[in-house]
Amino acid sequence: MSDRNGLRYGLLGLALIVLLGLLGFIADRPNSSATAETAAPPSTPGLESLAELNGNAPGRRRLEIQSWKTTEGTRVLFVAAPELPMFDLRLTFAAGSSQDGDLPGLATLTNAMLNEGVAGKDVTAIAEGFESLGAEFGNGAYRDMAIASLRSLTKPELRTPALELFTQVVGAPDFPEDALARIKNQMLAGFQYQKQNPGRLAGLELFEQLYGQHPYAHPSDGTEASIPGITVDQLRAFHRKAYAAGNLVIALVGDLSRAEAEAIANQVSRALPKGPALPKLPEPAAPKAGVHHIEFPSKQTHLMLAQLGIDRNEPDYAALYIGNQILGGGGFGTRLMDEVREKRGLTYGISSGFTAMQVKGPFMIGLQTRAEMSQGTLALIQDIVRRYLAEGPTRKELEDAKREIAGSFPLSTASNADIVGQLGAIGFYDLPLTYLEDFMTQVQALDVAQVKAAMARHLDPDQFVIVTAGPTVSQQDLPPPTDKPADLPSGVPEH
Template identity: 50%
Template sequence: MAAATPNRRPLVLLLLVVLAAIVLGFLLLREPSPEAPAPTPEPTAAQPVDPAEIEAEPDAVVAELLPALQSLQQVDLDQPPARRNLDLQHWTTEQGTRVYFMQAEELPMLDIQLLFAAGASRDGELPGLGTMTNAMLNEGTGDQDAGTIAAGFERLGAQFTNSAHRDMALAGLRTLSADDKLDAAVALFTQVVARPSFPEDAFERLRNQLLASLKFRLQRPAALASEAFWADLYPGHPYGTLPEGQTESLQAMTPETLRQFHSQYYTTGNTVIALVGDINRERAERIAQRLADALPQGPAAPVITDPEPATSSHRHIEFDGQQTHILVGQHGISRHDPDYAALYVGNQILGGSGFGSRLMQEIRESRGLSYSVSSRLIPMQATGPVMVSMQTRSDQVDQALEVIHQSLDAFINEGPTEAELARTKRQINGEFPLSTANNAAIVAQLGMIGFYGLPLNHLQLFLDQVQALTVEDIRAAFARHFDPEQRLVITVGPAPGIADSAPADADNETDLQDQETDATPTPEPQA
């Protein structure tokens, strides 16, 4: 053991030398030489910013563009929200065409809408004539066909729109306001609307589409209910025919028939021009005059007469389906009736406001008779209808009709509650800014004002009338206009007595709105 001890000393000495070298290297790394280059500083953007510096130097541009935030707790819910100031202007062209205009410089765009008293109520002996004429406007003009016209608008970044309803037919243009785009777009739009060529091949194609659509309607119970409702409520009246026409009337039309209709109703005296966008009054006058110069010359169409009073009736149409569609309604009012505001608000409370309405509470929430139920007030040039629509199981039809009649009678006799009226006023005032939130909405409002000959400050008057309404005002208005003895009922579904255990669903609820686009482009707030 003693002889082995000296042999370990060289190993111990070696370990001590290695340990000393490690310690020395560590010390050298911690203290770099003065000649070594200084470390590269971090980029300025990575340095933390002192909040005090932000407050001392605010972003002036952002502060100018963004309004100060307001706490929701500080908002007075009893006061209507701020309304957009609408500088609406009105004049007539040399031919007597009425023009409505508002300058809006926020976007470099212009919206134009032309409204003609050329809807289905002017069809005469050929139902569908107004619809076919309007649909053919952009199918050809001069030497341009539908493809060339569409390419022309697309090349200019412009959009052409058209539609036909019972009271009116419309044509619209949305275009950029830059000179090189605006002038060309207005020129093409003017040619399309004022000088359509009604080509034979396009006429045959559109007629076949309408004929196919009529066959498809036979498979849609909501469409059948709507057609029967209008026919029974307006027998022998221009509102009673189907805007899409009938097979016999469509077959009897020719391109020449459409040309005659266009020359009679798409005239300077029968047109309203609405313009909203990034142009001044002088340029708006030039555009309106350009449109009026191009349109056929002619007078305004006669005003549609009011229908004869209807009597109470119930018509059932058998349809092999799982549900029964129900329409209950009667004559309402024209667009000029002084009770419009009261009936509009009352309808919102009754069934026009969705899940907060009284009918929804009675039909869906309390009894589970339907997924949805709604009521609509459709004021038109002549007396338009008011209607309640829903669908339910066939074995629940009698109960559903009883609830509808009871709800209508109670509303006529008692009116709404104070709470319902206050809530609906807040809703209408809250929604109203959306009706003037963009140029397209404003031009539709202007067109509606012009077409129905309403005062230029109609929108403000409407809101003021809504705010002044009382429960008694609404009750009295409903009692004046809605006689239970003139109530019409249409049901479409399985034969009475054939029960169906399938639950009511929403698959066809949108069809209940089917067919009638009411005669107003955008009523207030969705009028």
């Protein structure tokens, strides 16, 4: 339920952007529509070839971000983008599952129910209403936040009714009982499916072991025990509290004047319940390191390693970002991929990453490997991390990572949808308006010693919480490293 639109939040997704060549394009573009995506500016310059760049990073779009607050206390971030006759509007509420309290799944259910009914319209009428206007509604709930979005053409005869319907959906949902029962059944069916998915089981166990009693510990979708008992009255109470105007950041990008942007922001904030921002989450306690195993019949074992990472305002963010790109966040060519896949053929893929959140999010490493080599693979990964933290990156690794980041960075503002995601994150995590430029400047200024020191400050090779999911089988020794592994995986990993 929390990924109903395939939404991947822009700033948190920075670590997933990979340079696929200048002709590459971002595959996961939130809230896209055929009308908006196929439209083109009146004059579009031709693509530059790699030769024409002569080794330099491609130019990137510089954003003129305007910011203000509405009378109701809503923060607004706006970028004028007159190239296309459309706009993207994203509302980011501090209304994720970390606000569930004693009712896991409450935030997800509330968000999922927004467009199930308003006065005089059921879910079908709402969907047809947006479609008839060439507009698109989107929503999703995560641990930190809940999102509602609108993409529309800017013609007043289309924009006005689209915004009117959008503000009804977000500000005055009906929460119909029949829709709640249907969505609960869908979620309960999903829980049954999870029992057959060892990767999902491992992920749930990992967060529980990593966060203990903290609000991040429970799954965003709730549990089999919690979902059936959630009532319409509880959804309404959560909406009044968490979907209040003071608990919101509005991001707006498109073919709008400042006056039009202010009018839209005012219309949205006035339509919401009145109320302040919710209190900041407590910091999580340090977890106890150790290995937790889930027995599961399979030829593969899922390995997940984690420890507490950083919040989104961490001063070391840029150094940790590039340090992790070298360790395991940059796809092929990383330390983990080279040692585990390329030299030994133990997995299709292995990755690592910091998920920076309101308070300390996780640093995680994950992969699947052959069950009979899972213990040796786990020991190998821990040894790779230990050596990397002790030695730091090489100068060549650092310079290669800088070039890759500089080359891929323009894609983070390649479309209005990308920009509105960046604005939402900047506003939600209270980052400087110059964050995007600051980040690139900080990355390019880093040296080997700074990256090594930052990684060592925030990671400890002896403090991993480890979850494995797979069968208990006799273990084999790992193959020695080679340029041509003799036993590469031969098919899709089996569960």
